[in-house]
Amino acid sequence: MLQLFTHSVCLQHDPGPGHAESPARLRAVLEALDQDRFATIDRVEAPRVTREQLLRVHTPAHVDRILAITPESDTVRLDEDTLMSPASAEAGLRAAGAVVAAVDAVMTGRATRAFCAVRPPGHHATPDTAMGFCLFNNIAVGAAHALAAHGLKRVAIADFDVHHGNGTQDIFQREPRVLFISSHQQPLYPGTGNANEQGVGNVINAPLSPGEGSYEFRTLWNDVLLPKLHAFKPQLVLVSAGFDAHQRDPLANLELQSEDYAWITERLVDLAHAHAGGKLVSTLEGGYDLQALAASASAHVSALMD
Ligand SMILES: [Zn+2]
DSSP states (O other), rough: OOEEEEEEGGOOOOOOOOOOHHHHHHHHHHHHHSOOOOOOTTEEOOOOOHHHHTTTTOHHHHHHHHOOOOOSOOOSSSSSSOOOOOTHHHHHHHHHHHHHHHHHHHHHHOOOOEEEOOSOOOTTTTSSSOTTBBBHHHHHHHHHHHHHHOSSSOEEEOOOSSOOOOOOOOHHHHHHHHEEEEEEEOTTOOOOOOOOHHHHHTTEEEEOOOBHHHHHHHHHIIIIIIIHHHHHSEEEEEEEEOTTBTTTTTOOOOBBBBHHHHHHHHHOOOOHHHTTOOEEEEOOOOOOOOOHHHHHHHHHHHHHHH
């Protein structure tokens, strides 16, 4: 059983005209998931994350700063890329809350797998900084919840967004109960993610070069990253699902096709079945070409249903 967590306020977070991380992204994903073949998915309204849940990975100052920004109109700029509109703080609470609720759903058996169709994305947000379109680190909040509320000892985070999940790495680089594995383009924003950044042995960074595509991506995951994930024997598999390594994406230069997202998802589902009773929670990160995003997210969710 697949559950889909989302909230209408995630469509109201609006960084402004011309911004790549637009409400149209989530609209494209939700429209794609409206097709008949997705009719059996159980749709759930994402709750708000609690302050306690956020404070497992963020500083009180960061949480207070984000929640204090509630412009009555227009946008407030946090950095060059990251802006907040009137609904943004609420969208941030629901996006992180979706992942927490999804973790609860799979841990209690209400669902086997879950996909969180939310924005703003999260994997660039560090303990004390919003950056790269991200306010709170949704996947990290979910992982920390799995450790604290469900007592898990081994949680894996697989991040195939084309950008390095610097925030997730920052949060967990001294936490051996979490294995963070990322493939990403280098050089590219945010500039981190060198192979020599290894945390306490729990961080694996696997850069790809501009122009590389399906073959290099699949070889890397097959030969290097999936074996590391299997050796870790995760009790829960979390996925930072960004679709911006697609050939059509305007923000990066990898050459993946939507079928590659079905392929990696099938392998992550196999990983979850091998060690975690099938338990897997995925959340939307990047993906900025609307057509590629819709096709790739559909491929991802189809593979999660099987
Ligand atoms: Zn990205």
